[in-house]
Amino acid sequence: MSDERKPRGVTRRDMLRSAGAAGVTAVVGVTSLPATAETPPVTAVEQTTTSAPMAREAYEHLTVDEAVLLEAIADHLIPADEHGPGAVDAHAVRFIDRALGGALSNSLDAYHSGLAAFDRYCRSSRGGSFTSLSHTDQVSALIDVETGAATGAGAGFVGSSAAFFGMVHDHVLQGTFGDPYYGGNANFVGWDLIGYPGVRTAVTENDQLRLEANELPPFRRSAYEWDNFEKASVNAGRKGRRHGD
Amino acid sequence: MPANLRYMHLALVGLGLGLGPTSTTAVAQSGIHTIVVESPVMASGETMPRTYTPDGLNLSPPLTWRNLPAGTREVAVVCADFGAGNPPPWVHWIVYGIPATASGLPEGLPIMSDQAMPDELAGAVQGHNGWQRPYYRGPAPPAGTPHLYHFTVYAFDQALLLGPGLTREDLFEAMDGHLIGRGELVPVYERFAAPE
Numbered sequence: 278m279s280d281e282r283k284p285r286g287v288t289r290r291d292m293l294r295s296a297g298a299a300g301v302t303a304v305v306g307v308t309s310l311p312a313t314a315e316t317p318p319v320t321a322v323e324q325t326t327t328s329a330p331m332a333r334e335a336y337e338h339l340t341v342d343e344a345v346l347l348e349a350i351a352d353h354l355i356p357a358d359e360h361g362p363g364a365v366d367a368h369a370v371r372f373i374d375r376a377l378g379g380a381l382s383n384s385l386d387a388y389h390s391g392l393a394a395f396d397r398y399c400r401s402s403r404g405g406s407f408t409s410l411s412h413t414d415q416v417s418a419l420i421d422v423e424t425g426a427a428t429g430a431g432a433g434f435v436g437s438s439a440a441f442f443g444m445v446h447d448h449v450l451q452g453t454f455g456d457p458y459y460g461g462n463a464n465f466v467g468w469d470l471i472g473y474p475g476v477r478t479a480v481t482e483n484d485q486l487r488l489e490a491n492e493l494p495p496f497r498r499s500a501y502e503w504d505n506f507e508k509a510s511v512n513a514g515r516k517g518r519r520h521g522d
Numbered sequence: 523m524p525a526n527l528r529y530m531h532l533a534l535v536g537l538g539l540g541l542g543p544t545s546t547t548a549v550a551q552s553g554i555h556t557i558v559v560e561s562p563v564m565a566s567g568e569t570m571p572r573t574y575t576p577d578g579l580n581l582s583p584p585l586t587w588r589n590l591p592a593g594t595r596e597v598a599v600v601c602a603d604f605g606a607g608n609p610p611p612w613v614h615w616i617v618y619g620i621p622a623t624a625s626g627l628p629e630g631l632p633i634m635s636d637q638a639m640p641d642e643l644a645g646a647v648q649g650h651n652g653w654q655r656p657y658y659r660g661p662a663p664p665a666g667t668p669h670l671y672h673f674t675v676y677a678f679d680q681a682l683l684l685g686p687g688l689t690r691e692d693l694f695e696a697m698d699g700h701l702i703g704r705g706e707l708v709p710v711y712e713r714f715a716a717p718e
Contacts, residue, residue: 402578416634417580424653426576426662429713 336370338377338385343392344370349408350395351449353419362466369452372461376448384444391434391441395422398432458499465497476500555591557705559675562586563629570671570709575660577713582615582658586626587675591703594622594677598697600690603661605669607652613690614671615658616649618682633657649688656686661711668712677703 336344347370357363364370377385395418399407402421403414410418421427423446425439434441452461454471462468468475474488475496487493500506562584564570572578585599598618606612617627624642631648632639635656639646648656663669676693678700688696 402576402580413633413637414579420633420655420659421576421580421662424655424659424662426580426659429662429665430577431715 336374339374354449355453361470364449364453367453367467368463369449369461372452373448375460394432394434398427456500458501555703557587557675557703558589559587559705559707564709566708570711576662580660581630584629590677593679596678596681598676601673603669613652620646647686665713665715668710670708673707675705
């Protein structure tokens, strides 16, 4: 049997190899999502109706419930496991939230409507919010969103549910493996996960040999710690603050 | 119109296309034995429960079969929609390597790689459906258009010893010359547009 005919893996290792497959796991409780973008963000100390962990930090463009749901999805896509931390530990959702105020601002409505539609879909098809479902039912629901099967289920996805999944998938990858300057890849967990040795403006032959021998220690610095890299305007409203705070 | 009659015309179309179970006369002519395929939760021409679709839990449905031909060594199951796909059919599920001792598939076969198949299906493999996934995904037709879903059971005169990841086309190529029995269950599913 040729390699390309092997079943698509749902392990994180397979996902990291292909940067395309969907991985799956589970997280925690959330109440129903408000459908408005005007709901002010709330800090993580606010109690919900469940005893489950909450979004770990304040978000500016996502509500608490939206952030918890998005973190639960991210935790399926790149779960923490025996190989190391995952998307939640990398603060991938923080990256997304910050970017929704800048480079990804065109996706803000898509996140609000998509997360609300996903919540409706889980409740109508599986009888509860995503984070209240069993691990298997969470996986099943995500598969249906990814394949577009949730589109016609009356949940009100704007466009295909697959488009929403693809958007979230791409942004979680960016938030996990992108430069920490943008708010994700916290403590360089994403770069460590894939063995990326870090940004180097010069690489010696000895460095290359050590890298190939897996002996090169990682150089944990953002690219923007070098003046010769231009800083992008992630959020024009964050006056006086460095990105990555 | 009662639901079980509403889709009867679709079943008749399916039979006309030669997609339904073979008749006794056809068995004598082709040598392919007719397997009786049934389910405790659905019937040919009737609406599939939403539990087995993405409108519900999207579990794989339970199937049973009987009247396997003598000499059966292995069984396979394919679920296909001949009204979808480019070209048709769109494959929703494929399971092969099923022991000849099995008399059906239980509800809810695994969708994750770390979940084992039931003991009675030891050796069975879920191949690649139209989404290139090794598990069942149920009907999701466009709203307002009922579709037929052909759950076809195949019996072979030897173990085909197939590895993982096969498609329906791969299975058909492998079964060439070894098919000795075939049977089918054809329920219907229709989605309805959400109210305004």
